[in-house]
Amino acid sequence: MPTAFVTGANGFVGVTLVEQLVEAGWNVTAMHRPTSDIAYLQRFPATRVVATLEDDGGLRAAMPEGVDVVFHVAGNLSYWARHRERQTRTNVDGTRNVVEAALANGAGRLVYTSSISAYGLVNGRITEETPSEALESGVNYARTKWLGEEEVRTGIEQGLDAVIVRPGSIFGRYDRHSWARLITMVAEGTLPGVPDITIDFCHGGAVARAHIAAAREGATGETYLLGGTKATLLEVAQLIAAETGGKAPRKTTPLWVLRGIGWGSDMASRMTGKEPDLTPELVRQLSFSAWADVSKAVEQLGYEVVPIRAMVKEAVDWMRAEELIPAHSH
Numbered sequence: 001m002p003t004a005f006v007t008g009a010n011g012f013v014g015v016t017l018v019e020q021l022v023e024a025g026w027n028v029t030a031m032h033r034p035t036s037d038i039a040y041l042q043r044f045p046a047t048r049v050v051a052t053l054e055d056d057g058g059l060r061a062a063m064p065e066g067v068d069v070v071f072h073v074a075g076n077l078s079y080w081a082r083h084r085e086r087q088t089r090t091n092v093d094g095t096r097n098v099v100e101a102a103l104a105n106g107a108g109r110l111v112y113t114s115s116i117s118a119y120g121l122v123n124g125r126i127t128e129e130t131p132s133e134a135l136e137s138g139v140n141y142a143r144t145k146w147l148g149e150e151e152v153r154t155g156i157e158q159g160l161d162a163v164i165v166r167p168g169s170i171f172g173r174y175d176r177h178s179w180a181r182l183i184t185m186v187a188e189g190t191l192p193g194v195p196d197i198t199i200d201f202c203h204g205g206a207v208a209r210a211h212i213a214a215a216r217e218g219a220t221g222e223t224y225l226l227g228g229t230k231a232t233l234l235e236v237a238q239l240i241a242a243e244t245g246g247k248a249p250r251k252t253t254p255l256w257v258l259r260g261i262g263w264g265s266d267m268a269s270r271m272t273g274k275e276p277d278l279t280p281e282l283v284r285q286l287s288f289s290a291w292a293d294v295s296k297a298v299e300q301l302g303y304e305v306v307p308i309r310a311m312v313k314e315a316v317d318w319m320r321a322e323e324l325i326p327a328h329s330h
Contacts, residue, residue, distance in 0.1 A: 003027045004215075005067045005107070007053065007098060008074025009046070010036040012175040013113065013167075017071060017208040018044050024212065031062055031074075040174055053094025060101040068108040069215040072098045075113065075148070077141060077178065078275065079282035081266070084140045091144035092151065099155035099162075110162040111214050112152045116200060116227060118145040118166055121288045128166075128223045128296060139281050149223075156221050163218035165210060168227030168292055171311035172204025173318040180324070181277055183316060186237055187246040187325040192261060192278075193253030194234050200227035200291040201236075203306035203314075213301035227292035228305035239309055243316040244325060258283050 004021050008014040009030030018041065021028045028046035032038055041048065051062035053074055063070065072095065076087040095112070102110045119126055120133035120142045134146035152162050171179050185191040210226050218224065234252050241248035262283040265276030297303035319325045 001025060001027050002068045003029070003064060004069050004071060005029045005031065005063050006046075006071045006073060007031050008072075008113075009048075010038055010041045011073065012172070012178065013170060013204060013207060013211075014073045015040045015044075015174040016172065016204045017073060017211055018046050020205070020208045020212060022046060029062070029064055029067070031059075053097055054089050056097040056100065059097050060104060063101050063105050063107070066106045066108075070098065070102045070107045070110045071113070071211055071215070072110060073113045073211075075115075075145070079139070079141055079279045079285065081140075081279070081281065082269070083275070087140055088144050091141075092147045095148040096151040096154075099151050099160060103155060103158060103160055108161065109215055110152065110155070110160055111211050111218070112149065112162060112164045113211070114149050114164050114166045114223075115141075115145045116166050116168045116225065116290060116292060117142040117285065118149055119290060120146070121284065122290045123288050124290065125293055126225070126290050127293045128225055137284075139285050141281070142285070153221075161220050163214045163220065164223040165207075165214055165297075166223060166225050166292075167207050168200035168202045168225075170202055170204050170207055171308075171315050173314060175204065175315060176324065179315065180319060182237065183240050183244065183319055184325060185277070186240040186248050187244040189247035191237060191248065193249055193258065194237050195255050195258050195283075195286055196232070196234070196252035197286055198230050198232050198289045198291065199236070201229040201231055201308055201311060202226045203229075203304070203311050206304045206306055210297060210301050210303045213303070217301055219300070222300075224297040224301060224303070225292040225294050226297055226303060228294040228298075228303075229308050229311070230291050231308040233286075236308060236312065239312045240316065243313055255283065255287055258286075
């Protein structure tokens with residue numbers, strides 16, 4: 001029975017991965033923060049351990065000695081300036097701690113969940129060889145995902161067997177915080193507008209399967225792009241509206257309007273202390289449209305590209321079943 005240690009096991013991709021690993025007969029140790037609501041994670045027979053990426057000693061103690069594969073899925077996805085320092089500690093220092101723990105504990109392999117954002121603010125087709133502009137992007141999430149990759153590459157130089165996967169925007173079950181926010185806003189009719197942009201999407205289940213394939217088939221030191229489904233944000237919002245009976249914009253909103261909303265929301269958040277749905281950094285990220293050439297992942301990992309309509313339907317059906325959005329007749 002192969003063994004796995006999963007960081008970020010309580011997150012959207014983490015829970016999906018734990019579910020698939022357990023179904024495939026792996027012995028799974030699932031790490032989560034002490035404050036996590038583990039309502040979904042505890043549905044699966046994994047050994048749960050409490051630790052944080054920032055506590056290198058606790059992390060090392062939580063990771064089983066000689067584990068076959070460490071899946072480092074945990075990360076801070078915030079686009080809010082107030083979270084920059086915390087995000088850097090999690091995404092960069094935390095990844096360094098995972099790499100060092102994997103080396104110290106004799107892990108067989110590390111699969112690191114990076115992001116298409118690690119390229120920075122780029123437009124058009126990208127491949128695994130496209131140079132990153134993340135450090136000059138002014139977007140801390142992009143910067144920290146790239147620097148997290150650099151920590152993994154340092155580990156490889158020290159003898160770690162590691163593979164990097166870079167998903168695009170992930171849609172699917174168990175998402176409560178990222179695209180789930182868009183679904184909720186459309187369902188409730190509170191979406192203020194969407195920019196005229198195209199996004200590269202991927203399916204949560206397909207991304208988790210690609211992680212397992214990367215653990216088994218991926219070549220040491222290789223990077224694999226996961227995406228392949230291009231859709232405009234307006235198209236996605238309208239598909240959500242059709243599924244939920246909610247309200248989506250009929251046309252796109254100019255970026256300058258969204259920038260204004262982003263700045264206004266950011267100012268208001270300084271009073272409330274609550275992260276806004278739209279921030280200046282997120283608007284900056286959304287003003288660029290990169291799309292992934294996924295042929296390498298398809299050929300080497302058997303990665304599957306899923307139509308956007310199927311992704312939206314699955315996510316909406318799951319949120320409705322979990323009573324996260326109201327039930328509708330259709």
